[in-house]
Amino acid sequence: MKVRVKALIDKMAAPAEDPIPLLTPYKMGKFNLSHRVVLAPLTRQRSYGNVPQPHAVLYYSQRASDGGLLIAEATGVSDTAQGYPQTPGIWTKHQVQAWKPIVDAVHAKGAIFFCQIWHVGRVSDSVYQPNGQAPISSTDKPLTPQIRSNGIDVAQFTPPRRLRTDEIPHIVNDFRLAARNAIEAGFDGVEIHGAHGYLLEQFMKDKVNDRTDEYGGSLENRCRFALEVVEAVVDEIGADRVGIRLSPFAEYAECGDTNPKQLGHYMVNALNKYGILYCHMVEPRMKTVGEKTQCPHSLLPMRKAFNGTFIAAGGYDREDGINTVAENRADLVAYGRWFLANPDLPKRFSLNAPLNKYNRETFYISDPVLGYTDYPFLDEETNDVAIEGRN
């Protein structure tokens, strides 16, 4: 394997061949991307006390490349937004200050950095809530205990409290302030987390939303809250800095919809009215966290209907990403687990180099190094252990 890695490094010095479609430049609004391999948002639970830590400087800068796009892990918009241990926030001055050196390090590498802003809603427990109160949601229906994405831990949830109609503008305002704070911290923009069964989806999807006010019932009513968040964030920082992540087909955290196609369509058409920068959609094949399944649905109708940049994510490998860009099924492809384990993923894709295996057991541990900043770069590999076959 040593010989193989050496040959790959030699190849890097050889005259450039035509880049694969994933490695071609792309202009996303005012941002000039040099390639299309995006770091997907990845919760790593190493932000002690909800404050981003100095070790994140190294972690993100390892994954930054000149003209690459990184999306930061889900980041809480308020003290009611948390549902997991040691996840970062962006609602206090202290948190904003703590993000600054991380953002600076990513920019020093020439990368573009968006912050994913998040409210978990009912995917929480009173231990994560101020004064031990109940988590908030569109509903008071409780969640049953769930296996976490690492496939090992079981999470427990406190029954939520249904938000009153008059409280909703305050939550919208939390997203607005979080977006303002993200810009203050130096981020290039924000990605509104409208996916994976969290608060925005708890409103959007009809298997959860059982409200009878103007935020429940019809599709238009169920999407109202998410679109009010989009409007507030656009108003605060400008549409050219705003993206959103959606997963209409997923059923994470018991959050499904009886007509996900219609929901996805409605949302992209509504988003077009705000002219936001990008829509980041999770593939229908990602039915459950970390599990790729066969699925008859496709993101293509949404890709075609959306006017801005379209990012696809979920279960992508190199080949699939190349084909998706070549066939114009997305502008950019976000990689989660492979980027987590391969800080130099774009370079590895360009060379068709072997990939480091990811280790699920260290996804969410609080160690500042192990499974976080210790995945080797291609030119550091000295043994076969960390290397999996071509992906």
Ligand SMILES: Cc1cc2nc3c(=O)[nH]c(=O)nc-3n(C[C@H](O)[C@H](O)[C@H](O)COP(=O)(O)O)c2cc1C
């Ligand atoms: C460790 C881990 C943490 C994740 N955290 C987030 C997150 O904070 N926000 C989010 O939208 N998705 C999150 N996801 C989902 C990923 O962004 C991505 O959509 C998913 O891993 C599927 O893509 P992949 O097959 O390339 O890994 C997470 C996934 C993993 C494995």
